[in-house]
Amino acid sequence: MVAIEIGAATAAAMSADPIPREARRVLHGLASAWSDVADSRELEVVPLKGAMTNEVFQIKWRTSADDSSAPRKVLVRIYGEGVDLFFDRDDEIRTFEAVSRHGQGPRLLGRFPNGRVEEFIHARTLSASDLRDPDVSALIALKLREFHGLNMPGPKKVLLWDRLRNWLKAAYSLCSSEEAKEFCLDMVEDEITNLENVLSGEDQRVGFCHNDLQYGNIMMDEETRVLTIIDYEYASFNPIAYDLANHFCEMAADYHTETPHILDYSKYPDLQERERFVQNYLSSSGENPDSAEVDNLLQNVEKYVLASHLHWGLWGIISEHVNDIDFDYMEYARQRFQQYWQRKSETFG
Numbered sequence: 001m002v003a004i005e006i007g008a009a010t011a012a013a014m015s016a017d018p019i020p021r022e023a024r025r026v027l028h029g030l031a032s033a034w035s036d037v038a039d040s041r042e043l044e045v046v047p048l049k050g051a052m053t054n055e056v057f058q059i060k061w062r063t064s065a066d067d068s069s070a071p072r073k074v075l076v077r078i079y080g081e082g083v084d085l086f087f088d089r090d091d092e093i094r095t096f097e098a099v100s101r102h103g104q105g106p107r108l109l110g111r112f113p114n115g116r117v118e119e120f121i122h123a124r125t126l127s128a129s130d131l132r133d134p135d136v137s138a139l140i141a142l143k144l145r146e147f148h149g150l151n152m153p154g155p156k157k158v159l160l161w162d163r164l165r166n167w168l169k170a171a172y173s174l175c176s177s178e179e180a181k182e183f184c185l186d187m188v189e190d191e192i193t194n195l196e197n198v199l200s201g202e203d204q205r206v207g208f209c210h211n212d213l214q215y216g217n218i219m220m221d222e223e224t225r226v227l228t229i230i231d232y233e234y235a236s237f238n239p240i241a242y243d244l245a246n247h248f249c250e251m252a253a254d255y256h257t258e259t260p261h262i263l264d265y266s267k268y269p270d271l272q273e274r275e276r277f278v279q280n281y282l283s284s285s286g287e288n289p290d291s292a293e294v295d296n297l298l299q300n301v302e303k304y305v306l307a308s309h310l311h312w313g314l315w316g317i318i319s320e321h322v323n324d325i326d327f328d329y330m331e332y333a334r335q336r337f338q339q340y341w342q343r344k345s346e347t348f349g
Contacts (some may be wrong), residue, residue: 082322
């Protein structure tokens with residue numbers, strides 16, 4: 001999910017009351033407990049754009065008669081349609097709460113039937129260009145290593161391959177025979193199995209992975225330069241090489257253009273960038289990795305790029321049929337599958 005504020009004119013054109021009644025009850029209860037809020041029912045709703053799974057809103061309350069005082073803010077997330085095909089919402093809530101207990105993300109402030117209220121992080125969301133800044137990239141590598149080391153509840157088993165098979169079944173059940181033929185879905189089961197067989201034989205380091213580390217899911221406090229990773233809907237235990245591969249793939253995207261679904265793979269990081277990121281990642285805990293360790297992880301990352309393309313290609317096909325958000329999911333899926341077949345021949349010959 002990516003979110004930025006939209007203009008007042010656009011906001012006015014949207015529904016007069018996009019916040020569900022149940023959510024307003026939660027918001028009223030929160031604001032009533034804050035003594036500095038002037039009127040708990042007098043709130044401002046600011047739609048945020050760029051989300052590809054949920055609707056997201058910033059909620060503000062005036063805190064005094066002085067217009068210059070900082071307002072109270074929270075974030076309201078209204079869940080998108082069809083997300084139960086991608087992940088279990090109860091599991092995602094438990095993950096959200098556990099990450100928060102580790103001090104790694106926003107606090108959960110309240111829940112309602114089709115969404116939740118979260119702490120508003122006072123930091124800016126990164127941009128696509130930030131990922132190419134060597135200093136910011138180094139901070140991301142350090143934060144990702146920290147995230148991978150979180151002691152999370154539940155079995156610490158790799159989820160990737162089961163998820164791909166489940167999503168393939170969902171894609172088959174939703175798309176037309178023409179779409180299934182276009183994306184060669186009858187071949188994907190074997191592709192998943194072949195990838196699993198090849199990669200499971202490698203020396204794998206498994207950690208708690210974000211699995212969706214695009215720029216919009218990383219926030220930075222400009223004063224302290226502290227990063228916060230947000231949105232854990234797809235988070236699970238996986239090979240850390242997969243998480244790095246997915247992050248590198250996201251450098252091809254800019255979700256805040258007129259064509260947010262278009263990917264530019266000329267922006268995929270070159271070997272020098274990838275080496276720098278892996279070196280920063282491995283050395284972040286005080287280790288001094290040798291060149292063989294760096295090279296081994298780099299090679300695994302490049303193989304897991306294929307799994308990332310299958311993952312988001314299937315996600316795009318499913319989303320096209322269950323989500324009403326204004327995003328060309330099918331074209332996005334086409335690009336990911338095209339990259340899969342192209343990179344497969346380059347990676348394995």
